[in-house]
Amino acid sequence: xxxxxxxxxxxRIAHEIxxxxxxxxxxxxxxxxxxxxxxxxxxxxMLRDIQGHDVPTGTLDITLYRDDLMxxxxxxxxxxxxxxxxxxxxxxxxxxxxxxxxxxxxxxxxLDALIEFGRPxxxxxxxxxxxxxxxxxxxxxxxxxxxxTSLTQSVQVHLTEIDGRDEVEILES
Amino acid sequence: xSRSLKRLYRGARVVDxxxxxxxxxxxxxxxxxxxxxxxxxxAGGDVTVVELAADLVVCPGLIDMHVHLREPGQEHxxxxxxxxxxxxxxxxxxxxxxxxxxxxxxxxxxxxYILKKAAEAGLARVYxxxxxxxxxxxxxxxxxxxxxxxxxxALTDDGRxxxxxxxxxxxxxYAGMFNLLVIEHCEExxxxxxxxxxxxxxxxxxx
Amino acid sequence: xxxxLLGIGDLTTDEIYRVLDTxxxxxxxxxxxxxxxxxxxxxxxxxxFYEASTRTRTSFExxxxxxxxxxxxxxxxxxxxxxxxxxxxxxxxxxxxxxDMIVLRHASSGAGHLLSRICKSRIINAGDGMHEHPTQxxxxxxxxxxxxxxxxxxxxxxxxxxxxxRVLRSNVLLLTRLGAEVWxxxxxxxxxxxxxxCGVRVSTSIAEAVADADVxxxxxxxxxxxxxxxxxxxxxxxHTFGMTxxxxxxxxxxxxIMHPGPMNRGVEIASDVADGRSSVILEQVANGVAxxxxxxxxxxxxxxxx
Numbered sequence: 001x002x003x004x005x006x007x008x009x010x011x012r013i014a015h016e017i018x019x020x021x022x023x024x025x026x027x028x029x030x031x032x033x034x035x036x037x038x039x040x041x042x043x044x045x046m047l048r049d050i051q052g053h054d055v056p057t058g059t060l061d062i063t064l065y066r067d068d069l070m071x072x073x074x075x076x077x078x079x080x081x082x083x084x085x086x087x088x089x090x091x092x093x094x095x096x097x098x099x100x101x102x103x104x105x106x107x108x109x110x111l112d113a114l115i116e117f118g119r120p121x122x123x124x125x126x127x128x129x130x131x132x133x134x135x136x137x138x139x140x141x142x143x144x145x146x147x148x149t150s151l152t153q154s155v156q157v158h159l160t161e162i163d164g165r166d167e168v169e170i171l172e173s
Numbered sequence: 174x175s176r177s178l179k180r181l182y183r184g185a186r187v188v189d190x191x192x193x194x195x196x197x198x199x200x201x202x203x204x205x206x207x208x209x210x211x212x213x214x215x216a217g218g219d220v221t222v223v224e225l226a227a228d229l230v231v232c233p234g235l236i237d238m239h240v241h242l243r244e245p246g247q248e249h250x251x252x253x254x255x256x257x258x259x260x261x262x263x264x265x266x267x268x269x270x271x272x273x274x275x276x277x278x279x280x281x282x283x284x285x286y287i288l289k290k291a292a293e294a295g296l297a298r299v300y301x302x303x304x305x306x307x308x309x310x311x312x313x314x315x316x317x318x319x320x321x322x323x324x325x326x327a328l329t330d331d332g333r334x335x336x337x338x339x340x341x342x343x344x345x346x347y348a349g350m351f352n353l354l355v356i357e358h359c360e361e362x363x364x365x366x367x368x369x370x371x372x373x374x375x376x377x378x379x380x
Numbered sequence: 381x382x383x384x385l386l387g388i389g390d391l392t393t394d395e396i397y398r399v400l401d402t403x404x405x406x407x408x409x410x411x412x413x414x415x416x417x418x419x420x421x422x423x424x425x426x427x428x429f430y431e432a433s434t435r436t437r438t439s440f441e442x443x444x445x446x447x448x449x450x451x452x453x454x455x456x457x458x459x460x461x462x463x464x465x466x467x468x469x470x471x472x473x474x475x476x477x478x479x480d481m482i483v484l485r486h487a488s489s490g491a492g493h494l495l496s497r498i499c500k501s502r503i504i505n506a507g508d509g510m511h512e513h514p515t516q517x518x519x520x521x522x523x524x525x526x527x528x529x530x531x532x533x534x535x536x537x538x539x540x541x542x543x544x545x546r547v548l549r550s551n552v553l554l555l556t557r558l559g560a561e562v563w564x565x566x567x568x569x570x571x572x573x574x575x576x577x578c579g580v581r582v583s584t585s586i587a588e589a590v591a592d593a594d595v596x597x598x599x600x601x602x603x604x605x606x607x608x609x610x611x612x613x614x615x616x617x618x619h620t621f622g623m624t625x626x627x628x629x630x631x632x633x634x635x636x637i638m639h640p641g642p643m644n645r646g647v648e649i650a651s652d653v654a655d656g657r658s659s660v661i662l663e664q665v666a667n668g669v670a671x672x673x674x675x676x677x678x679x680x681x682x683x684x685x686x
Contacts, residue, residue: 061405064417064447070680077678079398080405116414307612314612318620343609346568350584 001145003166006128009144010039013126014046016142021093024051026121028092030058032110033081035099038161039128043097058085060096065109083113090118099157101127104138129168131155179203181216185225188232200231234266239331242268242299245286246275253290257297268297272304273332279304279315281323288324300326305344305355311336314347321351329356384503385675386492387512388553395678396554400522402674403667409446410669419677420449423480427453428470429506430486435641435665436506436516440483443672449481467491471498481679484508489546502679510544516640517550519671521558523664524595527636532559537589537631539621540599540648541610543570547640548599552578565589566599566621569610586621593631597638598623598648614647623649628658636660 001009021027024047031040037059044057061081063069069077096110107125114123128144133151149155149170156169180202187198187210199214200207216222225231237260243251253270260268270287272278278287284301291299303320305328307313317328328348334357335341344355382390391399409415425444429437437453444451467486471494474482481502484492489509496503507513524531536555542548542564552575555562562580564571565588576582583589590596601617611617628635637649637659645651654661 064409064419064677069419070423077680080402080677082405082408084408112418116412116416118413306609312609313606314609316612316616318612318616340609343569347611350568 001129001168003160006144006166006168009128010042011046013142013144014043014050017043017047017095017126018050020141024053024055026092027095028056028058028087028089029095029097030060030085030089030114032096032098032106033059033061033063035157035159035162036060036097038159039099039126040095040097041161043095043126056087056092058087059083060085060110060113062106062109062113065112067105067109085117088118089114089120092120093122093124094120095124095126097126099128099159100155101125101130101138101140101143102133102155104134104136107138108136128157129155179208179217179220181214181220181222182231183222183224184227185229185231186227188230191233197227198231232264235264236267236269237265238269240268240270241273242270242287244274244290245283253287253299254294254296257291257294257299260297266297267300269300269302269326271329271331272302273309277304277307277309278302278325279307279309279320281316281319284320284323284325300324302327302329302331302356303353304328305330305335305348306340309333311340314340314343317344317348317353318351321353325353327354327356329358331356331358334358334360334362381678383679384492384496384505385514385679386496386503386505386508388514388517388550388557390514393557396518396521396558399518399671399674399678400525402678403518403522403670406446406673406677407667407670409673410666415446416448417446418448420444420447423449424478425449425451425481425483425676426474426479426501427451427483427506428456428474428485429454430456430467430484430491431507433485433506436485436668439665439668440504440506440672443669443676446669447673447676449676452479467494468498471495475499475501481676504675504679507546510546510549512550512553513546513640514550514554515668515672515675516547517554518675519664519668520551520597520638520640521554522667522671523638523660524636526663526667527660528594531555533561534594535561535563535592536595536597537563537565537593538597538599539565539586539589539623541570541601542566542575542599543572543610544602545599551597552580556580563589563593567611567617586627587630590627590631590635593635595636595638596623596628596631597640598643600640600642601644601648614644618647618650622647623653625650625652625656628653628656638664641665 029040029044031037040057044055047055061083063078063080124141126142127140130140130143130146131149152173154171154173156171158165158167160166182200187200188195198210198212201209201214240256242253242256244253276283278284278301287299287301301324303325304315307315309330309332348355381395409417427437427440441451441453475498479501482495482499483504483506484495485506486508489511491508492503492505505512505514521531528534538548538551552562556579563583564575564580565583565586568584571582635658637653639649639661643649643654645654
């Protein structure tokens with residue numbers, strides 16, 4: 001996917017969100033670190049442009065909830081960053097945003113993390129790319145693009161805010 | 174003393190180590206200053222000439238580094254007034270007094286008391302030496318910073334030696350911060366009792 | 381990263397920054413309604429404290445519980461050591477029950493090293509004799525960085541009983557490594573011989589030490605030191621070395637005042653300074669939990685050879 005395609009895809013998702021959720025007042029966006037965060041912010045801006053309403057946005061780091069921690073040598077722990085959810089999630093409909101949906105384990109960890117913050121009315125999942133190969137029963141509610149891949153391939157999402165450009169690449173490992 | 178009062182002292186031996194003088198010199202004093210020291214200084218009209226006997230000595234005021242003024246606490250033996258009077262009578266214009274008073278000079282209160290008494294007497298200058306240890310008991314350090322601030326010029330447990338090596342070490346380290354000397358009373362307590370007998374046998378060995 | 385954290389020397393400079401960065405993320409967990417993450421779930425952590433401590437032990441316990449570890453605190457006064465068991469035997473007995481991590485505080489310098497040779501568990505030194513207290517230095521550095529945004533180039537004055545302080549040693553090692561200009565100050569009787577060789581400036585004048593300082597760190601004075609004739613009295617100590625508002629005024633206007641606790645008000649620090657606007661003492665305590673969570677996380681919680 002190139003920058004143009006990414007832009008149009010996000011616009012389409014924003015409209016889909018509005019279509020499926022009657023009323024925007026109790027919506028909130030939470031981006032999963034790292035690249036889910038700028039995607040969530042872009043969606044928030046688009047929703048504001050369309051509806052004139054500010055959707056609260058937060059950042060979630062799921063490292064501490066991963067199921068593959070503490071099995072590595074000392075010091076091999078992944079870097080933990082800050083979670084910032086500056087609003088109450090109770091009774092909100094949360095839109096979890098991530099760049100790539102793969103095994104589903106990241107989303108499982110994100111759900112565990114979110115529950116600690118309160119009891120939302122609903123959680124919906126937004127992803128830019130779904131590359132298949134689920135290992136858990138997780139499904140996205142809004143998908144940018146379905147990209148069938150083999151296990152030897154990897155999907156790299158680049159976003160301007162982090163990598164200086166907008167692009168989705170498929171690489172052979 | 175008025176500034177105009179001039180006196181010429183003649184005839185005595187002048188001992189002045191700083192200026193390397195030891196001999197018969199004339200000393201001209203104007204008011205409270207020594208104006209000249211030399212030979213055959215002419216006496217002007219307004220100068221009173223004082224003839225001194227040849228066996229007298231003219232010298233800078235002497236300083237006694239180790240006196241016991243016994244005040245506070247033992248005024249039946251001595252006071253600051255009597256002690257400084259005795260001092261000046263013997264040519265000592267300054268004395269340093271030991272802290273083994275009662276109470277011991279281990280705090281600003283006693284130091285200031287001594288200085289006050291010295292000022293009242295108006296005779297010799299008094300330089301208090303403070304205690305090394307509280308009460309001179311040889312256990313805890315005295316409030317040394319406070320003693321320095323009150324006017325002590327050195328520290329000692331005189332009357333006795335500093336009780337232990339570790340106390341001496343701490344005292345030297347601590348007092349060093351304030352540039353205070355530690356003066357030791359050098360006496361080995363455990364040999365005191367047999368002193369005369371030890372001395373006699375040593376003498377015999379050397380004879 | 382080494383398996384144990386026994387002293388600051390066990391961490392590379394990069395690892396030190398990793399601890400500080402991770403602690404930032406950990407701090408947020410303490411602000412949630414449910415202060416827990418599942419990271420150390422199923423790991424057993426033993427807090428083995430041979431010296432009384434409320435502050436440090438509580439801090440470690442809370443950190444461990446927030447990471448969902450199974451924690452267990454042993455205050456040795458009530459345990460088998462009182463019956464004459466040696467540290468080595470206690471360690472062997474514990475090792476037989478295979479804890480994942482042991483947090484040790486002991487009156488002998490080097491106790492953690494002994495434990496490390498016997499136990500496969502990760503060992504964290506919570507204070508050994510007069511040697512080191514690495515998590516304290518890390519939380520101090522974290523607090524400094526919070527306020528000053530950096531550590532290199534800062535003038536840090538550490539005042540107090542330098543001779544007996546393990547907090548001093550860990551802080552000196554950490555702060556000089558990160559490039560701070562460290563001054564240590566205390567009565568001449570409490571200055572360790574040769575401390576200049578650690579790259580610090582030594583002064584017995586508090587005015588000189590705190591002049592234009594960015595950070596002032598006070599160390600605790602123990603009453604027992606008066607018995608050892610290290611200084612005459614608490615009153616005189618306060619008069620000569622106590623942190624008063626007048627002395628704080630000699631430092632930079634944005635100076636921060638720190639103290640590892642517990643404080644002796646009116647001895648090493650005046651009450652108005654301890655409670656004043658420059659004091660970050662209570663923040664240190666809060667940061668302690670976050671920093672210890674970071675250390676527990678980074679050491680991995682697993683046993684050697686797993």
